[in-house]
Amino acid sequence: xxxxxxxxxxxxxxxxxxxxxxxxxxxxxxxxxxxxxxxxxxxxxxxxxxxxxxxxxxxxxxxxxxxxxxxxxxxxxxxxxxxxxxxxxxxxxxxxxxxxxxxxxxxxxxxxxxxxxxxxxxxxxxxxxxxxxxxxxxxxxxxxxxxxxxxxxxxxxxxxxxxxxxxxxxxxxxxxxxxxxxxxxxxxxxxxxxxxxxxxxxxxxxxxxxxxxxxxxxxxxxxxxxxxxxxxxxxxxxxxxxxxxxxxxxxxxxxxxxxxxxxxxxxxxxxxxxxxxxxxxxxxxxxxxxxxxxxxxxxxxxxxxxxxxxxxxxxxxxxxxxxxxxxxxxxxxxxxxxxxxxxxxxxxxxxxxxxxxxxxxxxxxxxxxx
Amino acid sequence: xxxxxxxxxxxxxxxxxxxxxxxxxxxxxxxxxxxxxxxxxxxxxxxxxxxxxxxxxxxxxxxxxxxxxxxxxxxxxxxxxxxxxxxxxxxxxxxxxxxxxxxxxxxxxxxxxxxxxxxxxxxxxxxxxxxxxxxxxxxxxxxxxxxxxxxxxxxxxxxxxxxxxxxxxxxxxxxxxxxxxxxxxxxxxxxxxxxxxxxxxxxxxxxxxxxxxxxxxxxxxxxxxxxxxxxxxxxxxxxxxxxxxxxxxxxxxxxxxxxxxxxxxxxxxxxxxxxxxxxxxxxxxxxxxxxxxxxxxxxxxxxxxxxxxxxxxxxxxxxxxxxxxxxxxxxxxxxxxxxxxxxxxxxxxxxxxxxxxxxxxxxxxxxxxxxxxxxxxxxxxxxxxxxxx
Numbered sequence: 001x002x003x004x005x006x007x008x009x010x011x012x013x014x015x016x017x018x019x020x021x022x023x024x025x026x027x028x029x030x031x032x033x034x035x036x037x038x039x040x041x042x043x044x045x046x047x048x049x050x051x052x053x054x055x056x057x058x059x060x061x062x063x064x065x066x067x068x069x070x071x072x073x074x075x076x077x078x079x080x081x082x083x084x085x086x087x088x089x090x091x092x093x094x095x096x097x098x099x100x101x102x103x104x105x106x107x108x109x110x111x112x113x114x115x116x117x118x119x120x121x122x123x124x125x126x127x128x129x130x131x132x133x134x135x136x137x138x139x140x141x142x143x144x145x146x147x148x149x150x151x152x153x154x155x156x157x158x159x160x161x162x163x164x165x166x167x168x169x170x171x172x173x174x175x176x177x178x179x180x181x182x183x184x185x186x187x188x189x190x191x192x193x194x195x196x197x198x199x200x201x202x203x204x205x206x207x208x209x210x211x212x213x214x215x216x217x218x219x220x221x222x223x224x225x226x227x228x229x230x231x232x233x234x235x236x237x238x239x240x241x242x243x244x245x246x247x248x249x250x251x252x253x254x255x256x257x258x259x260x261x262x263x264x265x266x267x268x269x270x271x272x273x274x275x276x277x278x279x280x281x282x283x284x285x286x287x288x289x290x291x292x293x294x295x296x297x298x299x300x301x302x303x304x305x306x307x308x309x310x311x312x313x314x315x316x317x318x319x320x321x322x323x324x325x326x327x328x329x330x331x332x333x334x335x336x337x338x339x340x341x342x343x344x345x346x347x348x349x350x351x352x353x354x355x356x357x358x359x360x361x362x363x364x365x366x367x368x369x370x
Numbered sequence: 371x372x373x374x375x376x377x378x379x380x381x382x383x384x385x386x387x388x389x390x391x392x393x394x395x396x397x398x399x400x401x402x403x404x405x406x407x408x409x410x411x412x413x414x415x416x417x418x419x420x421x422x423x424x425x426x427x428x429x430x431x432x433x434x435x436x437x438x439x440x441x442x443x444x445x446x447x448x449x450x451x452x453x454x455x456x457x458x459x460x461x462x463x464x465x466x467x468x469x470x471x472x473x474x475x476x477x478x479x480x481x482x483x484x485x486x487x488x489x490x491x492x493x494x495x496x497x498x499x500x501x502x503x504x505x506x507x508x509x510x511x512x513x514x515x516x517x518x519x520x521x522x523x524x525x526x527x528x529x530x531x532x533x534x535x536x537x538x539x540x541x542x543x544x545x546x547x548x549x550x551x552x553x554x555x556x557x558x559x560x561x562x563x564x565x566x567x568x569x570x571x572x573x574x575x576x577x578x579x580x581x582x583x584x585x586x587x588x589x590x591x592x593x594x595x596x597x598x599x600x601x602x603x604x605x606x607x608x609x610x611x612x613x614x615x616x617x618x619x620x621x622x623x624x625x626x627x628x629x630x631x632x633x634x635x636x637x638x639x640x641x642x643x644x645x646x647x648x649x650x651x652x653x654x655x656x657x658x659x660x661x662x663x664x665x666x667x668x669x670x671x672x673x674x675x676x677x678x679x680x681x682x683x684x685x686x687x688x689x690x691x692x693x694x695x696x697x698x699x700x701x702x703x704x705x706x707x708x709x710x711x712x713x714x715x716x717x718x719x720x721x722x723x724x725x726x727x728x729x730x731x732x733x734x735x736x737x738x739x740x741x742x743x744x745x746x747x748x749x750x751x752x753x754x755x756x757x758x759x
Contacts (some may be wrong), residue, residue: 262649 003283005069015071019050020081029082029192029335031266038153038185038194044117046083047212053058053091057099061111067290068224072282075228079235079343082335084192086120086150088346092228095172097221101208106173110156122154124198125218125348127162129173129215136161141172141205144197149346151176151196152185160207160218169214172205180204190338219356224302225347226291230282230307233343237275237307240314240336242323244268264321271314278306298360301353308344315340371670371675376433377440383417384444396450399576400721403568405453407532409489411460415487420461426471428482429721434677435611438462439618439669446622451725452577454619460484462615463733465490467553467608471596472678475546478534480555488678494524494538494556494582495605501526502738503545504539504605509584511540511554516591518542518554523566523583526732530580531568533558537603551601553608555593562587571722612733613686614676617669617693620729623722624662624700628655630718631704634711651707658700665693684746691739694729701726 028040055070057063095114113119124145134143162169180203188197209217248259258264285303288296319326319333326333399405422437424430445454447559483489498507509522538556555614564583635646672685701723705712744750
C-alpha cells in the first residue's frame, strides 16, 4: 500500500496551483459571486485545454486514461483557488458516472465533449419536495428536481428517480436542451456556483443503470465523487488556514501580533490538525478509489466527513479571526465560508454520509475490521 | 429568584455546620466508603436542615423550594460529592412524593423521623434490567388481604446499607406499565429484605451504594403512597425535585474546582511564569465560569417557576442535562492544568472528576433528558412509528 502521490502527480499539483493562481481564479470567483455568470467560461476552456477534464477518461474517448489520483490533485487545487468552474458536477460526478456505467454509445456520445469541456454535465438527486409526482416511464421523465449544481449551464444531467416508496431508484440520463426541460436559477448560499431547479415534462431520457439498480449504482458514483469532493474541500481548508496564519502574523492588537495569543495560535493548530486528519482519510480513500478496493465506501464516507468538517472549521475560524473585516464582502473569507457549506451539502449532507458509514461498519466492511 | 437574608442565614448555618461536623471527616469516610448517616443526619435534623420545604406538622419548616436550592449549593462546598448526595437522597429524592401524596399516618411514621434525622431514607427505582427506563421495572407486589407481598430487587441504591426505609417503586397488577406502578414505603429491617452487596464505585465513595433483594417481603397496604397505580406519575413529579437538586448540587463542586485550579495555577510556574498567565488557561477558566453562571440562571428560573406551582419537567431536564455535561467538562479541563498532581487520588479536582461523572448517569441519564426534552418539544417519534431510516 503506497499512500504517496507519484512524482508526476506532484508535478501536476505544482502546475495546477500555478495555473489557477495565474488565471486569477479567486478574483473570478468573486466576479461570479457578484453575478458575472453561472461560471467562468474562459477558465473552464483553459482548464480543458490542459487536458485536465479528461485525465481519467479512456484514450478512445479523448482522455488520458490516467489514474483517479491525478484528478484528486486537480480537485485539491481547484478547491484551494475557489475556481468557479463546474468541475465537481461535470467531472467528479457526471463524467465518472458515464465511465463507470455508461453504455458504449453513451460513452461515445458524451465522454469526448465532457473531456474537452465543450459539454457540461451535472446530477440531480434532490427531488423538489413541493412539486411531487416524479416519474419515469418508457423513456420519458417528469417531475421537478432542485438545487441542481451548475444546472443552468449543463447540457446533460444524471437524474436519480426514486420509486414512490423510496425503495429502489433508477438513474436517467437526460439532455437538457430538449423539449420538456424547463429550468430556473435557484439562489443558494454560494452564488459563485450557480444552481438550478429543473422541471421535466415528459422529457426524453435513457437509462444509465442497465442491469445494476439505480440506488446501488448511485452509491458507487457517489463514493468516487466523495473522494474528489474531499480533496476539493481540503484545498479550500488549506487556503483558509494560510490566510488565517498570514493575517495572524501581521495583524496587531494590544501591542502584539494576534497570532502570539494562545486563543489564536491554538485555534490555528486545531485547524491544522483537522486538515491533516482529513488529508490522511482522503489519501486512503484515493488509494481505495484508484485500486477499486472494497474499502472504498467506508473510506470515501470517512474522507468526505472529515474534509467537510475541516473546511467548515477552517472557513469559520478564518472569518472570525479577521474580525469586522471578515464580516465584509470585500474580504475573501466569506467566499470560502460559503463554498465550504456548498461542498458539504452538494453530494448529500453529513447525516446521509454518517448513515452510510454506519452501514459499512455494521457490515464489517471497514479497514478496522480487517 | 431573590436571595433574601433568610436564605443567607440558612446558608451560613449549613456552612458552619459542614466546617465543623463534616469536612474534617471527609477523608476518613471516603476511605471507608461509607459515612455514619444516622449521626450526621441527626445533627442536620436538629438544625432543621432536612425538612426545609416539608410541612411544618411533620417537623419541616414549610419554606419554598428556593431554600432547598440555596442549601444544596452550599452542600456542594463540602469537599466530596458523596455526602451531599446522601443528604439529597434524604431530602429531595426519597421524600418529596411521600410529603406530597402520602397519608397523614404514613407521614407521621416515616416522613417526620426522616426530617428529624432519626431515620435514613433511600429511593428504590433502578433495577438490574431497568435504570433510566423506569417503566420497565420488574419488582412487583401482590395483594394479600391487607398486605402487599413484594418480590424483586433494586440496584444502585444510595444510602441503602444504612437506610431505615425505602421509597420503592413496584408493579401491582397487570395494567399497562404506566398505570400499574405504586410507590411503597418498605422498612429495610423486615424479613426478606436482603442487602446483597455494597457496590464499589469510581467515585462518590463516602456514600454507600447497595443492591437489595426482596423475597416475599410483607408490608401493610397502607404503605402505598397516595393512590395505588399512580406511582409512575408520582415518581415523575418527584424527579423534578431530584433534577433541580442535582443541578444545584453541581454548582458548588464546579466553582470549587475552578477556585482551586486558579489558586494552584497562580502559584505553579512553568517556562518562567505562572501557569495561569497562559491565555489558554485563564480564557478557559473564564469561559467555564461563564457557563456555570448560565446554568445557575437556568436553575433559578426553573426554581422560581416551580415555587410558583408550574410543572418544570422541561426546564429541570434541560438544566440537568447541561449541568451534568458541564460538570464533566469543568472537571476534565481543570484537572489538566494540575499536571501530574491532577492524576493523583487525593487531589481535590481528581475527586471531583470521579464524583462528577455520576450526574450524566444518575437521576435519568443525559440521553433520557434528551428524550424528555424531545417529547416536550413534540419531536419524538411515537413508538409505533417506523424506525429511523
